[in-house]
Amino acid sequence: MARKLLLEKIGIEGIRYYDAYRKSGGYASVEKVLKTMSPDDVTNEVKKSGLRGRGGAGFPTGMKWGFLAKPQGVPRYLICNADESEPGTFKDRYLMEHIPHLLIEGLIVSSYAVGSNCTYIYIRGEFGWIVDILEQAIAEAKNNGWLGKNILGSGFDCEIYVHPGAGAYICGEETALLESLEGKRGNPRIKPPFPALKGLYDCPTVVNNVETLSAVVPIINYGSEEYAKIGIGKSAGTKLISACGNISKPGVYEIEMNISVEEFIYSDEYCGGIANGRRLKACVPGGSSVPILPANLLLKTAKGETRMMTYESLSDGGFITGSMLGSGGFIVYDEDQCIVRNTYSFSRFYRHESCGQCSPCREGTGWMKKILWNIETGKGKIKDIDLLFSIQSKIEGNTICPFGDAASWPVAAAIRHFRDEFEWHVTNAEEAQRRNYGLAGYAEPLKVAAS
Amino acid sequence: MAEEKKLVKVTIDNLTVEVEPGTTILEAARQIGGDIVPPTMCYYSTLKGSGGKCRTCLVKVAQGSAADPRPMPKLVASCRTAVMDGMVVENITNPAVLETRKAVTEFLLINHPLDCPVCDQAGECDLQDLSYGHGVDTSRLEFKKRTFELENLGPYIQLHMTRCIMCYRCVYVADQLTEQRLHGVLDRGDECRISTYISKAIDNDFSGNMIDVCPVGALTDRTFRFKNRVWFTKPMDAHRECSKCSGNVRLWMRGEEVFRVTGRKDQWNEVHDFICNECRFEKKKVSDWVIEGPTKVHRHSVISANKYQNLKTPKEFLPEVMGGRDPKMLMNIHKVSGVNDPEIDLSKIPGPATSKIFDKEES
Ligand SMILES: Cc1cc2nc3c(=O)[nH]c(=O)nc-3n(C[C@H](O)[C@H](O)[C@H](O)COP(=O)(O)O)c2cc1C
Ligand code: SF4
Ligand code: SF4
Ligand code: FES
Numbered sequence A: 001m002a003r004k005l006l007l008e009k010i011g012i013e014g015i016r017y018y019d020a021y022r023k024s025g026g027y028a029s030v031e032k033v034l035k036t037m038s039p040d041d042v043t044n045e046v047k048k049s050g051l052r053g054r055g056g057a058g059f060p061t062g063m064k065w066g067f068l069a070k071p072q073g074v075p076r077y078l079i080c081n082a083d084e085s086e087p088g089t090f091k092d093r094y095l096m097e098h099i100p101h102l103l104i105e106g107l108i109v110s111s112y113a114v115g116s117n118c119t120y121i122y123i124r125g126e127f128g129w130i131v132d133i134l135e136q137a138i139a140e141a142k143n144n145g146w147l148g149k150n151i152l153g154s155g156f157d158c159e160i161y162v163h164p165g166a167g168a169y170i171c172g173e174e175t176a177l178l179e180s181l182e183g184k185r186g187n188p189r190i191k192p193p194f195p196a197l198k199g200l201y202d203c204p205t206v207v208n209n210v211e212t213l214s215a216v217v218p219i220i221n222y223g224s225e226e227y228a229k230i231g232i233g234k235s236a237g238t239k240l241i242s243a244c245g246n247i248s249k250p251g252v253y254e255i256e257m258n259i260s261v262e263e264f265i266y267s268d269e270y271c272g273g274i275a276n277g278r279r280l281k282a283c284v285p286g287g288s289s290v291p292i293l294p295a296n297l298l299l300k301t302a303k304g305e306t307r308m309m310t311y312e313s314l315s316d317g318g319f320i321t322g323s324m325l326g327s328g329g330f331i332v333y334d335e336d337q338c339i340v341r342n343t344y345s346f347s348r349f350y351r352h353e354s355c356g357q358c359s360p361c362r363e364g365t366g367w368m369k370k371i372l373w374n375i376e377t378g379k380g381k382i383k384d385i386d387l388l389f390s391i392q393s394k395i396e397g398n399t400i401c402p403f404g405d406a407a408s409w410p411v412a413a414a415i416r417h418f419r420d421e422f423e424w425h426v427t428n429a430e431e432a433q434r435r436n437y438g439l440a441g442y443a444e445p446l447k448v449a450a451s
Numbered sequence B: 001m002a003e004e005k006k007l008v009k010v011t012i013d014n015l016t017v018e019v020e021p022g023t024t025i026l027e028a029a030r031q032i033g034g035d036i037v038p039p040t041m042c043y044y045s046t047l048k049g050s051g052g053k054c055r056t057c058l059v060k061v062a063q064g065s066a067a068d069p070r071p072m073p074k075l076v077a078s079c080r081t082a083v084m085d086g087m088v089v090e091n092i093t094n095p096a097v098l099e100t101r102k103a104v105t106e107f108l109l110i111n112h113p114l115d116c117p118v119c120d121q122a123g124e125c126d127l128q129d130l131s132y133g134h135g136v137d138t139s140r141l142e143f144k145k146r147t148f149e150l151e152n153l154g155p156y157i158q159l160h161m162t163r164c165i166m167c168y169r170c171v172y173v174a175d176q177l178t179e180q181r182l183h184g185v186l187d188r189g190d191e192c193r194i195s196t197y198i199s200k201a202i203d204n205d206f207s208g209n210m211i212d213v214c215p216v217g218a219l220t221d222r223t224f225r226f227k228n229r230v231w232f233t234k235p236m237d238a239h240r241e242c243s244k245c246s247g248n249v250r251l252w253m254r255g256e257e258v259f260r261v262t263g264r265k266d267q268w269n270e271v272h273d274f275i276c277n278e279c280r281f282e283k284k285k286v287s288d289w290v291i292e293g294p295t296k297v298h299r300h301s302v303i304s305a306n307k308y309q310n311l312k313t314p315k316e317f318l319p320e321v322m323g324g325r326d327p328k329m330l331m332n333i334h335k336v337s338g339v340n341d342p343e344i345d346l347s348k349i350p351g352p353a354t355s356k357i358f359d360k361e362e363s
Helices: A018-023 A028-036 A039-049 A061-066 A091-098 A100-114 A128-143 A174-181 A210-222 A224-229 A261-266 A295-299 A339-353 A359-376 A382-395 A403-427 A429-434 B025-032 B095-110 B126-134 B169-176 B209-213 B277-282
Strands: A076-082 A116-123 A159-164 A205-209 A238-245 A251-256 A280-284 A329-334 B008-012 B015-019 B058-063 B087-090 B151-153 B157-159 B184-186 B193-195 B219-221 B234-239 B248-254 B257-262 B290-294
Touching: A018 A100, A018 A128, A028 A100, A028 A210, A039 A061, A039 A100, A039 A210, A039 A224, A061 A100, A061 A205, A076 A100, A076 A174, A076 A210, A091 A100, A091 A128, A091 A210, A091 A238, A091 A251, A100 A116, A100 A128, A100 A159, A100 A205, A100 A210, A116 A128, A116 A174, A128 A159, A174 A205, A205 A210, A210 A224, A210 A238, A261 A280, A261 A295, A280 A295, A280 A403, A339 A359, A339 A403, A359 A382, A359 A403, A359 B095, A382 A403, A382 B095, A403 A429, B008 B025, B015 B025, B025 B087, B058 B095, B095 B126, B169 B184, B169 B209, B209 B219, B257 B277
Parallel strands: A076 A116, A076 A205, A116 A159, A238 A329, B008 B087
Antiparallel strands: A238 A251, A280 A329, B008 B015, B058 B087, B151 B157, B157 B219, B184 B193, B234 B248, B234 B290, B248 B257
């Protein structure tokens, strides 16, 4: 069995509540940092652990905290990004629902490190019941002296507030989140300035993902060295993966970042293989925004190496033959799935969620969705495929926030790897309404180019 | 003594200029002037926070600064990017920039109704200019365009949302010039629109300025609606004593009639002195104003057509280059066609003009 750090105590009866959590060693990290460590010590520990942001971009967390401006007399804020709305990603939800005190504990430690006396959890509006769970956990923590003024006599004050969003995926983008938290329309800000300098209410701010902040707890408890030993290279520690699609056992798994993609899909410890004895066709390994890969490129890189569940290995080959670990939303497609339909469905999502601020994303996402709908429903033309590719390439890189890229990459990758399926949809329009393209050659081993 | 600020040097399309620290690439380019100034659809120098949205002003930063010469990985919005000392910028000298501008123009046009023939903004529309400069003459869109219902924002302003390009300038006007926030943005993505929500009347002394800042014909002056084409009217700078604003305006006249009053736009189509609604909508008599004189209009502007200010007839050059011969290459159209007869004032003819009216003796 692989080592669990975040979900270690998940099986304990009543772990959702304070008593069970505390009895099993909860809040020890708060005691440790407030009694024996300075805020900079904590930041250094996190730096040494190699922890990288679990919200999608994988930016080193300790380094992010180090960038925070610290002008005298200006408050600093820590914000926990719990807006989790990316199709395929549902790991933060699981964590908050089942072991909310782990997040609260991580938040107190992290708030201490960055010097935030007022910390917010910005949570996806649709997670209404989790707001209650978190508020209950905060109340319990406060009643037991872990929040409030002068915590454990250390002189450190901290309050945590939960703020639900109003149903917009874009509010997960950190600057849109800040706007929304300030009570405005959730439009991403134009950067620079970055939140580390001017964030919430123009004060220095750190935004981190739920899983990132929870991982601080085991880092403090077990020490950064112990944490850094898990995983491969710069992919240190454990990662939550929310696996869904055509697998035998969908769910949230904590993996050590040293297993192969193949093991993750086929071993009984994790996904348990493709459901109903079907064959693997494709996979989106990191949430809807990352490039889709056909089976042959998923299990092995273009160089013929085994693909691992790490940041580096999943992105090996760049956008031409690789993908990304992203937020860990692992979506598996079997041979009965239609890539055109899947691409349409993602496009529909991005068209609906664009904030509409910048022209390429506002106009381009709607346009792509309409073309994909035509192809999907048998009204497409061959030249539409090139048009789609051209539109996505004009959005990518030319927008205010990374949403534009996130809307373009899935379309680009689908056309790049599954072009014959798109063409078949157009040339066999009628048949395509009755049956799917099937596995075709997408699982056949690729010839490795001699180096 | 104020400390002398050290100027920073920036090179845009091989032209170097020294500007104050904190200046944006766009403002630096405007100081140089000419073709190398990126087009802007959302930036407005007198509205705080504007810019960054339309992406027409994207440029390539080929060298970040003298200290850190690395290029910036993506194109940047010149209206929101500050210059650094030693920065090297490429605008019209970089094909990728022009290619992207073409794409942005296409995006701005795919849902635009292209109803210029019936739009009051035609002739002074930034989107028209952008399309002439960077658009292509065919459309790759094969879908119905997005449309909205016409909406009146109070007695003076009409919102034609279908034409809107979501530059947010009017939202900043509502935020910054008027006392209370009257109008904002609803919905998301390609469905987003500006609105006062349930057509709340805008009755604020400065609300009319959103007409001037609107780069397209989405917000138009109801008192001028369909009254005339801008190129038939003649702009005059004028002023009056006003207790609410500076009273410095531009009158758009035809003969002795004032058709429209607007703020004074500078060469970048930006108003610096915002005017009040009384001056704009209620003072439509020449006697209300002290007229300063005709506005200088750039000679390439359609508005300058038919304005015979400082007109210079080019020198006859044919006899010179053709060794004294003087062939008639241009003929006087009035001599061969009766239809364009300057003697006949079309507006005085009752009913439609027919060929009979133009019949005349062969001369
Ligand atoms: C469109 C968009 C949506 C995002 N949604 C989320 C989200 O739901 N949760 C999240 O943690 N990060 C999200 N991010 C990433 C955040 O902007 C930010 O990078 C992240 O919260 C940083 O935390 P980390 O360093 O711990 O990963 C999103 C980014 C974009 C561009
Ligand atoms: S890229 Fe899309 S979501 Fe991001 S700011 Fe632009 S329009 Fe909004
Ligand atoms: S109405 Fe005009 S000024 Fe307002 S956002 Fe639309 S285009 Fe811009
Ligand atoms: S003018 Fe710069 S982005 Fe619109």
